[in-house]
Amino acid sequence: MTNAPATPTVFDVQRIRADFPLLARSVHGKPLVYLDNANTSQKPASVIEAVNAHYREHNANVARAVHQLGEEATAAYEGARDKLARFINATSRNELILTSGTTQSINLVAYSYALPRLKAGDAILTTVMEHHANIVPWQLVAARSGATVKAAPIDERGELIVEKYIEMLTPEVKLACVTHVSNVLGTVNPVREIARECRKRGIALLVDGSQAAPHRPVDVQALGCDFYAITGHKMLGPTGTGALWARREHLEAMPPFFGGGEMIREVSFSGTTFAAPPHKFEAGTPNIAGFVGLAAAIDYYESVGFGAIHAWEQNLLAYATERLREIPGLRIFGEAREKEPVVSFLLEGAQATDMATLLDLQGVAVRSGHHCAHPLMQFYGVPATLRASLAFYNTREEIDTFIVALLKVRKLLM
Missing domain, CATH: 3.90.1150.10 (Aspartate Aminotransferase, domain 1)
Structure with missing residues (x-):
């Protein structure tokens, strides 16, 4: 050797x-x-034990009860949001939507952000190296709107041809997408450069951070993107956990993707008003114990x-x-x-x-x-x-x- x-x-x-x-x-x-x-x-023992302790000692639904267990569960769940927000250096905890993972996060952007804005002749730009989760949702909303999906090329080394990606940021592109790290090749893409070029053209950028967050610090403010998705089970946490970070102005303008309990201010048969972000996008009972475990995973990363x-x-x-x-x-x-x-x-x-x-x-x-x-x-x-x-x-x-x-x-x- x-x-x-x-x-x-x-x-x-x-x-x-x-x-x-x-x-x-x-x-x-x-x-x-x-x-x-x-x-x-x-998963480290601390994550396993955190999930176990939640079910043994604190199990209750969140944001629905004033009894002690309900308050404990809510504090733990919202505490996970706080830790995730710090983990990726979000400007505010309210920019962080808790999801089941990157797939749900990207679909949320597809249906709440992209679909209402797309029309025939528009395009979404992605790359050849993407996971299906950063391709298929765009194809689904493109089919419904008459838009198209374009893919920027890579070279034989597995590197994105950045100048070609930038060249493809034409006026019809309404959303650009890129993986931070390829799940197949390990390639790290130059997200800051791509985000800078997108901003020049007024194009929002979504980043799939599933394979980046387990290996490197993520700073969404420094990256300059508009949306960043992560998956908990790839970063020491339980399955069925993850998050979408989005700029506050996007979240305020986006309609809800799911409807149900907890994401509302008031419901009547004459109409419904919705809660402020992020809760507007978090209908139903979440994976509370999973996020308790994910918070423990973040603690573990920070300890190492x-x-x-x-x-x-x-x-x-x-x-x-x-x-x-x-x-x-x-x-x-x-x-x-x-x-x-x-x-x-x-x-x-x-x-x-x-x-x-x-x-x-x-x-x-x-x-x-x-x-x-x-x-x-x-x-x-x-x-x-x-x-x-x-x-x-x-x-x-x-x-x-x-x-x-x-x-x-x-x-x-x-």
């Missing part, structure tokens, strides 16, 4: 791993090596620190990439100059699903398939890839185990 990056000496990964109960289990009689973090992250997390993950990414390059016949998809810890690859002559199944038998969990990114697979001319996605609780030793398992799989399939 040559030119391998030095191992950081100040990051106590074994102490970190001890906080994640599931990492201690075995699969098919082998110690688990979990490399599917871009799909969903594992994104500086330490980023340094460790970048070291792991460099090491994993070097080891994979040693394997004959292996092709890596996406080698952008700035990446988060995701590596997608294929072995020549092998099917991605077969490889993932055989790796699983050796205790190694990776993702196989199109990763909800059909247009990206079409760009590279493949039906599927394998994806190894890392988190700060992974180790070099796990990467070594993964490489040994991959070499065994190669021998079986070649």
Whole structure:
């Protein structure tokens, strides 16, 4: 092994791993090596215990009761909003809508912001590297309005061709979209530059932050976008949690997407008046315990620190990439100059699903398939890839185990 990056000496990964109960289990009689973090992250004990404690000690509905349990549940739920607002540096907690995740967040923007503004001849701009959640909602509202969806291209390295994206910001574009970090390639997109160009043209920009928030600090004010969506289960939190940040002026102008309880001021059969944002967009009983857990996840991130997390993950990414390059016949998809810890690859002559199944038998969990990114697979001319996605609780030793398992799989399939 040559030119391998030095191992950081100040990051106590074994102490970190001890906080994640599931990492201690075995699969098919082998110690688990979990490399599917871009799909969903594992949860520290503090998150699990926070959810457990909510149901054991504080369970009640929010904003509906003046009894003690109701007040405790409301305080915890709204406390999660406060933590999320600070986590992404929102100007106000009232700019943050709590959702089930990025998919719901993007659909909310599609139907509450985009659809009322779109007409025949208008366009929405996205990119070839997007997750389906940042493509399909736009196609649905475009079909209803007569608008079209355009996709900016990428190059073979998996980098967005930024000058082409900017060139495509033509007058008919009413909304621009981009992923902060690609879920397949790990590519980090220049959101600030894109946002600056959008502002010059009066075009709102939505950013899919699902794969960015688990790995790097997010500052929506510094980024300059109009909408930013995150998903809790990818950032140590429970499933069914997430948020949409939006500029206050957009939220005030947008009609509600869902109707029901709690999002109203007054209801009568002659008409309904709605609550102020963000509650206008939060009809029904939310995932209260989930957001209690997500608040604990944010506490955990802050206790470790994104500086330490980023340094460790970048070291792991460099090491994993070097080891994979040693394997004959292996092709890596996406080698952008700035990446988060995701590596997608294929072995020549092998099917991605077969490889993932055989790796699983050796205790190694990776993702196989199109990763909800059909247009990206079409760009590279493949039906599927394998994806190894890392988190700060992974180790070099796990990467070594993964490489040994991959070499065994190669021998079986070649």
